[in-house]
Amino acid sequence: MTKVSMVVNGVSVTAEAEGRTLLSAYLREGLGLTGTHVGCDTSQCGACVVHVDGVAVKSCSVFAQDVASAAVTTIEGMANEDGSLGVVQQAFQDHHGLQCGFCTPGMVMSASALLATNPRPTEAEVRHGLEGNICRCTGYHNIVKAVLAASGQTAIAAE
Amino acid sequence: MPKDHGIGASMKRREDIRFLTGAGHYTDDIALHGQTYAVFVRSNVAHGRIVSVGTEAAKGMPGVLATFSGEDFKDVGGNPAGWLIKSRNGEPMREPKRPVLAHGKVRHVGDAYAAVVAETYNQAKDAAQAIADASVIEELTAVVNMATALADKSNRVHDEIPDNECFDWGWIEDNRAAVDAAIKAAPHVTTLELINNRLVPNAMEPRASIGEYYPGTGDYKLTTTSQNPHLTRLLVAAFVLGIPENKLTVVSPDVGGGFGSKIYHYGEEALVLAAAKKLKRPVRWTAERSESFLTDAHGRDHVTKIELACEKDGTFIAFRTETMANVGAYLSNFATVTPTFLHGTLMAGPYKVPNVYVNVKAVFTNTAPVDAYRGAGRPEATYSLERVVDKMCRELGLDPFEVRRKNFITPDMFPYTTPVALAYDIGNYQATLDKAVQLADVAGFEARRVASATKGKLRGLGLSTWIEACGIAPSALVGMLGARVGLYDAATVRVNATGNVSVMVGAHSHGQSHETVFAQIVADKFGIPEGAVEIVHGDTSKIPFGMGSYGSRSLAVCGQAMSNACDKVITKGRKIAAHMLEAVEGEILFKDGVFTVSGTNRSKTFGEIAFSAYVPHNYPLATLEPGLEETAFYDPANFTYPAGAYICEVEVDEGTGHVEVTAFTCADDFGNVMNPMVVEGQVHGGVVQGIGQALLELGVYDETGQLLTGTYMDYAMPRADDVPFVTVDHSCATPCTHNALGVKGCGEAGAIGSPPAVVNAVIDALSRAGKGVTHIDMPLTPSRVWSAMNA
Numbered sequence: 007m008t009k010v011s012m013v014v015n016g017v018s019v020t021a022e023a024e025g026r027t028l029l030s031a032y033l034r035e036g037l038g039l040t041g042t043h044v045g046c047d048t049s050q051c052g053a054c055v056v057h058v059d060g061v062a063v064k065s066c067s068v069f070a071q072d073v074a075s076a077a078v079t080t081i082e083g084m085a086n087e088d089g090s091l092g093v094v095q096q097a098f099q100d101h102h103g104l105q106c107g108f109c110t111p112g113m114v115m116s117a118s119a120l121l122a123t124n125p126r127p128t129e130a131e132v133r134h135g136l137e138g139n140i141c142r143c144t145g146y147h148n149i150v151k152a153v154l155a156a157s158g159q160t161a162i163a164a165e
Numbered sequence: 166m167p168k169d170h171g172i173g174a175s176m177k178r179r180e181d182i183r184f185l186t187g188a189g190h191y192t193d194d195i196a197l198h199g200q201t202y203a204v205f206v207r208s209n210v211a212h213g214r215i216v217s218v219g220t221e222a223a224k225g226m227p228g229v230l231a232t233f234s235g236e237d238f239k240d241v242g243g244n245p246a247g248w249l250i251k252s253r254n255g256e257p258m259r260e261p262k263r264p265v266l267a268h269g270k271v272r273h274v275g276d277a278y279a280a281v282v283a284e285t286y287n288q289a290k291d292a293a294q295a296i297a298d299a300s301v302i303e304e305l306t307a308v309v310n311m312a313t314a315l316a317d318k319s320n321r322v323h324d325e326i327p328d329n330e331c332f333d334w335g336w337i338e339d340n341r342a343a344v345d346a347a348i349k350a351a352p353h354v355t356t357l358e359l360i361n362n363r364l365v366p367n368a369m370e371p372r373a374s375i376g377e378y379y380p381g382t383g384d385y386k387l388t389t390t391s392q393n394p395h396l397t398r399l400l401v402a403a404f405v406l407g408i409p410e411n412k413l414t415v416v417s418p419d420v421g422g423g424f425g426s427k428i429y430h431y432g433e434e435a436l437v438l439a440a441a442k443k444l445k446r447p448v449r450w451t452a453e454r455s456e457s458f459l460t461d462a463h464g465r466d467h468v469t470k471i472e473l474a475c476e477k478d479g480t481f482i483a484f485r486t487e488t489m490a491n492v493g494a495y496l497s498n499f500a501t502v503t504p505t506f507l508h509g510t511l512m513a514g515p516y517k518v519p520n521v522y523v524n525v526k527a528v529f530t531n532t533a534p535v536d537a538y539r540g541a542g543r544p545e546a547t548y549s550l551e552r553v554v555d556k557m558c559r560e561l562g563l564d565p566f567e568v569r570r571k572n573f574i575t576p577d578m579f580p581y582t583t584p585v586a587l588a589y590d591i592g593n594y595q596a597t598l599d600k601a602v603q604l605a606d607v608a609g610f611e612a613r614r615v616a617s618a619t620k621g622k623l624r625g626l627g628l629s630t631w632i633e634a635c636g637i638a639p640s641a642l643v644g645m646l647g648a649r650v651g652l653y654d655a656a657t658v659r660v661n662a663t664g665n666v667s668v669m670v671g672a673h674s675h676g677q678s679h680e681t682v683f684a685q686i687v688a689d690k691f692g693i694p695e696g697a698v699e700i701v702h703g704d705t706s707k708i709p710f711g712m713g714s715y716g717s718r719s720l721a722v723c724g725q726a727m728s729n730a731c732d733k734v735i736t737k738g739r740k741i742a743a744h745m746l747e748a749v750e751g752e753i754l755f756k757d758g759v760f761t762v763s764g765t766n767r768s769k770t771f772g773e774i775a776f777s778a779y780v781p782h783n784y785p786l787a788t789l790e791p792g793l794e795e796t797a798f799y800d801p802a803n804f805t806y807p808a809g810a811y812i813c814e815v816e817v818d819e820g821t822g823h824v825e826v827t828a829f830t831c832a833d834d835f836g837n838v839m840n841p842m843v844v845e846g847q848v849h850g851g852v853v854q855g856i857g858q859a860l861l862e863l864g865v866y867d868e869t870g871q872l873l874t875g876t877y878m879d880y881a882m883p884r885a886d887d888v889p890f891v892t893v894d895h896s897c898a899t900p901c902t903h904n905a906l907g908v909k910g911c912g913e914a915g916a917i918g919s920p921p922a923v924v925n926a927v928i929d930a931l932s933r934a935g936k937g938v939t940h941i942d943m944p945l946t947p948s949r950v951w952s953a954m955n956a
Contacts, residue, residue, distance in 0.1 A: 034194075038196070040191075041187015043370070046454040046876075048877065050878060082187040091182070091185060091186070099178065099185060102846045104181060106675050134885075134886050136884075140877070142422050142850070142882070143369075143676045145851075145883075147853075
């Protein structure tokens with residue numbers, strides 16, 4: 007075990023990690039940030055997506071030691087400073103973009119990263135951009151609506 | 166103006182705040198002082214005799230605390246089937262014991278035959294590998310194919326069951342001769358052989374369980390990913406481990422989807438409890454996704470031959486089906502009711518067909534257990550019916566819309582008893598079909614088809630008109646049919662002293678939005694703000710004995726129990742108000758949260774009555790108990806019968822066989838709707854699961870019983886770019902006649918109605934292009950569609 011430090015949600019943190027400890031396990035077990043979910047262990051479902059230095063990353067596919075000293079943002083860091091929901095989070099609630107909530111953190115993180123690089127995506131671009139995140143509940147309908155709404159495209163979001 | 170609160174309002178969900186901020190509370194999120202980790206040793210062969218289990222190899226390895234094998238559980242109970250089915254000859258089904266850990270034989274890849282508990286997860290994982298390496302399993306020939314399983318009596322999944330048959334069921338056996346005669350005499354018979362493809366449920370949260378034991382009191386606690394904590398408590402306590410129910414608490418906190426797969430009790434739950442008692446420390450286990458693929462109960466897996474007999478004008482005369490239903494290696498809890506009473510009883514569809522006979526043979530194989538998955542039997546029935554109706558229309562050159570209209574049970578015919586023994590209470594199948602035709606712009610299809618053709622795409626349109634039965638009941642009837650449990654539900658409404666309300670419900674929400682929608686109903690009943698109502702679920706130490714959530718039953722059964730409990734509270738409130746207002750009870754009106762003496766302005770608010778009930782200084786103590794808390798158990802008089810019409814449009818790429826769903830339209834009758842936003846979300850999700858079944862998903866075992874589709878690289882889940890927006894309507898509502906809320910249930914509809922609509926659309930596209938294709942088995946992958954076109 008060695009101590010691994012990074013900046014998570016703006017706070018400098020340190021926790022122990024083996025060489026084989028994944029970033030997802032470091033966040034969940036090392037730091038108690040259980041909002042990042044593990045749905046498949048094999049980097050295919052996207053429930054564990056976080057931002058590493060601003061880029062969406064599946065945290066089950068990265069060793070914690072390999073992102074030492076990086077700036078990591080998790081779902082726990084997505085609300086506004088006053089605790090209110092951020093724009094993407096609020097759009098997910100407004101448009102019923104979640105049901106059981108398990109894939110939701112990864113969806114929000116992927117959607118936020120998508121909008122950061124493409125602020126006004128088309129429906130097709132949203133669907134393509136979320137292709138790495140599996141949701142079994144919503145049929146994606148309201149997730150796509152929420153992301154379009156979060157981009158300010160209310161006309162499309164209302165169909 | 167749409168309502169902004171109460172029944173019928175699209176209120177935003179309160180549970181979203183925690184899910185959107187990472188504050189959800191799922192089983193694997195829980196960390197306990199002194200916790201230990203269990204890892205299971207699973208068979209890597211489909212069928213084998215356990216010669217020796219190498220638990221000794223783990224002893225002394227770093228962190229190892231305990232090991233277990235089937236030997237440790239051979240004297241405790243088995244995990245039972247919840248429904249006793251009788252074969253046509255009157256014999257009871259074959260029920261092999263399903264042990265906590267395999268003993269004697271392993272019967273499917275993933276069958277756990279040992280377990281190890283260690284200080285850390287990685288230590289347990291390493292020790293489990295050592296046990297696997299040291300164990301000797303003599304591989305036997307696997308029984309995988311159902312027809313072979315029935316024919317080859319020399320090869321047995323369970324040594325005591327010679328032909329691998331669980332049961333051979335006829336519904337209704339007395340119908341058989343008349344149905345056979347009607348088919349023989351009919352002017353036209355359409356026959357279709359089809360496969361309802363094996364699915365892996367894939368709730369996004371893997372199963373997880375934590376066992377705790379408190380030596381001071383002898384109490385146990387199981388935290389687990391269950392859709393029905395009380396049912397799990399009953400099974401694990403009373404049937405498997407023999408723990409008194411009052412010494413076991415089962416908690417299902419936030420649960421990340423179920424779709425049926427988390428109804429059932431699994432051996433891992435018993436193991437963590439037994440291990441916790443042995444070690445006097447918490448023992449936790451969370452499935453890896455590969456364990457979910459190998460051991461969560463799978464869905465569907467029917468092989469069916471269906472015959473439709475009709476007049477030349479398409480008037481139905483008879484339906485007859487023969488089905489082989491795979492139950493896998495062991496009977497999961499609902500495995501026997503799913504292909505029988507949840508399937509055969511729906512085989513009349515929404516049609517006034519006079520003759521129906523259903524035969525189902527359930528077959529043991531060396532594969533994972535198969536059980537109810539979203540829709541559970543009803544998708545299988547709907548798929549068989551709607552595909553054969555479509556094929557008949559093509560054979561006779563009839564319009565599929567008109568054939569449905571001609572055969573629908575009409576609104577004046579309710580209540581209507583079908584030849585397969587269901588009594589439909591109400592519906593309007595014409596209305597939903599008309600609405601779907603309008604919303605899908607069927608009139609504009611030809612123009613769209615031409616436009617597709619100019620792009621080189623074959624466009625098709627498919628229809629499915631479906632019905633299902635939800636809220637299975639009454640208990641006395643299902644008991645006669647073999648159910649070993651009741652199917653009521655329960656709710657306790659506790660009005661607290663300051664007028665806010667705690668509602669403890671037997672239903673469990675794992676995506677269904679109960680915390681929001683149930684609060685809307687209670688707030689509406691009491692005339693108080695939703696914010697004053699808290700919904701409590703998922704903890705057997707807090708909630709009354711209810712049966713949980715599956716089969717679209719939460720609202721129609723538990724919701725009605727909750728509504729009834731509210732009525733009891735209001736009745737008591739009237740008595741309290743009458744005393745306080747010096748009136749007689751019959752004069753007290755209750756409206757918008759205020760008790761008023763009729764014809765006067767004398768009144769007491771809901772909060773004043775609650776306070777008086779708990780501080781009974783001015784209170785009729787001689788005739789009325791203090792407090793304001795009521796429980797209602799509700800056992801429905803009948804099933805509910807949601808129904809609807811689904812229309813799918815597809816474009817087929819002639820060069821590759823790729824199918825794109827370009828539009829999907831649903832017109833559903835769910836009766837009264839409590840929260841339209843939530844109902845629409847349920848339909849969106851169900852439809853996409855159905856599109857997944859129709860186009861993408863297939864659980865594949867090879868001939869040796871290895872699961873070839875054990876990861877998301879091999880099992881194709883629908884992703885965002887595989888599906889379109891789904892058009893949803895629920896305006897053609899005929900309120901259920903036998904529950905006061907007038908509700909029917911909406912959770913499974915999308916998954917029931919959609920697969921045949923998709924397949925019918927593809928066949929339509931190919932037919933219009935003259936490809937001569939009459940059927941393709943699901944999933945309609947590019948390879949299968951291309952091969953069919955180029956056969």
